[in-house]
Amino acid sequence: MSEQFEFTLKATDGNARLGAIVMPRGEIRTPAFMPVGTAGTVKAMYLDQVRDLGADIILGNTYHLMLRPGAERVARLGGLHSLIRWQYPILTDSGGFQVMSLAALRQIDEKKGVTFKSHIDGSVHHMSPERSIEIQGLLGSDIQMQLDECVRLPAERAEIEKSTDMSLRWAERCRIAFGDQPGKAMFGIVQGGDLPDLRIRSARGLADLDLKGYAVGGLAVGEPQEVMLAMLETTLPELPTTKPRYLMGVGTPDDILKSVARGIDMFDCVMPTRAGRHGLAFTRRGKVNLRNARHAEDLRPLDEESNCPAARDYSRAYLHHLVRANESLAGMLLTWNNLHYYQDLMQGIRAAIAEGRFTDFMAETQESWARGDI
Numbered sequence: 001m002s003e004q005f006e007f008t009l010k011a012t013d014g015n016a017r018l019g020a021i022v023m024p025r026g027e028i029r030t031p032a033f034m035p036v037g038t039a040g041t042v043k044a045m046y047l048d049q050v051r052d053l054g055a056d057i058i059l060g061n062t063y064h065l066m067l068r069p070g071a072e073r074v075a076r077l078g079g080l081h082s083l084i085r086w087q088y089p090i091l092t093d094s095g096g097f098q099v100m101s102l103a104a105l106r107q108i109d110e111k112k113g114v115t116f117k118s119h120i121d122g123s124v125h126h127m128s129p130e131r132s133i134e135i136q137g138l139l140g141s142d143i144q145m146q147l148d149e150c151v152r153l154p155a156e157r158a159e160i161e162k163s164t165d166m167s168l169r170w171a172e173r174c175r176i177a178f179g180d181q182p183g184k185a186m187f188g189i190v191q192g193g194d195l196p197d198l199r200i201r202s203a204r205g206l207a208d209l210d211l212k213g214y215a216v217g218g219l220a221v222g223e224p225q226e227v228m229l230a231m232l233e234t235t236l237p238e239l240p241t242t243k244p245r246y247l248m249g250v251g252t253p254d255d256i257l258k259s260v261a262r263g264i265d266m267f268d269c270v271m272p273t274r275a276g277r278h279g280l281a282f283t284r285r286g287k288v289n290l291r292n293a294r295h296a297e298d299l300r301p302l303d304e305e306s307n308c309p310a311a312r313d314y315s316r317a318y319l320h321h322l323v324r325a326n327e328s329l330a331g332m333l334l335t336w337n338n339l340h341y342y343q344d345l346m347q348g349i350r351a352a353i354a355e356g357r358f359t360d361f362m363a364e365t366q367e368s369w370a371r372g373d374i
């Protein structure tokens with residue numbers, strides 16, 4: 001097994017890319033969907049199931065894990081992979097995004113980083129770019145993200161510009177702190193909001209750092225899909241084609257198809273897991289809200305042709321009952337169904353790119369959703 005981090009571009013179909021990242025802990029087939037395992041668990045799933053569905057990598061969250069159980073404690077316990085019993089690659093986000101989303105009383109200082117109060121117990125924490133990389137190292141993360149600031153849109157140009165330039169300087173500090181860790185990688189995160197010139201400045205500045213991979217951040221924060229896609233069209237040509245591109249926090253199946261078509265290799269999103277816990281099922285014929293009374297006596301499964309037991313073997317009537325009764329099994333079955341749907345979609349995308357038929361695959365998939373659920 002390689003002791004390095006090696007990305008290979010295997011085929012292209014337009015701007016869609018088929019590739020693979022080979023790391024000591026395993027291969028990541030791209031385009032890849034990375035289930036979110038925020039606090040060391042992909043909620044409502046056994047990690048063996050997550051692997052069996054086709055996930056090559058999962059995400060962890062620096063913010064959550066540093067607060068509980070604590071980065072040094074995870075290290076004393078043998079690292080995250082051993083603790084959660086996941087032997088394959090783990091990507092960890094750097095924490096800044098979650099601080100701004102979850103923490104109270106947070107302050108940002110370019111030199112010190114972010115200071116915040118834990119949403120769990122109110123304790124005060126400081127996280128500099130260097131500390132974020134240190135924490136991700138203590139966790140044993142295979143792909144570590146730079147500390148960045150994600151500006152919520154809409155925002156004034158001056159705010160976006162100041163934040164983007166700071167994140168670029170934080171990338172350099174993170175690169176220095178990360179040093180040289182064979183078999184591991186640190187990704188930069190392109191910011192720039194919805195301003196093309198700042199997107200280009202951020203992407204070019206990160207490309208100059210010659211990092212092992214590049215994320216596109218600052219999107220999926222409430223902007224219309226067309227704005228997100230326009231920023232991809234501006235950003236991606238500025239990034240090296242020989243390195244993986246990761247679109248953070250994205251997205252719906254439609255977002256994923258359209259972003260693959262523009263050259264994205266990696267995705268993460270809480271959508272399939274969170275939606276599953278809220279009674280929403282993704283299927284080949286579109287979304288099905290099992291809370292809706294129309295399912296109360298419908299003995300059909302979600303998809304009788306699926307090879308996922310959650311989609312094939314349980315009636316909508318039963319799923320409706322479980323959702324209405326707020327039973328744990330509802331979230332378990334629907335999360336299973338949704339992650340299966342997402343990984344099945346990614347496998348279909350990879351096969352379509354390999355065979356030069358991605359455009360047709362995208363159109364057929366979208367048409368299937370549009371036919372709706374009978």
Ligand SMILES: CCCSCc1cc(N)cc2c(=O)[nH]c(N)nc12
Pocket residue numbers: 036038059060061093094095096097145148149150189216217218219220221248249250268
């Ligand atoms: C476990 C969650 C990973 S993705 C979180 C996320 C999501 C979105 N939408 C944007 C960003 C961003 O700009 N920066 C960072 N670090 N993270 C982001």
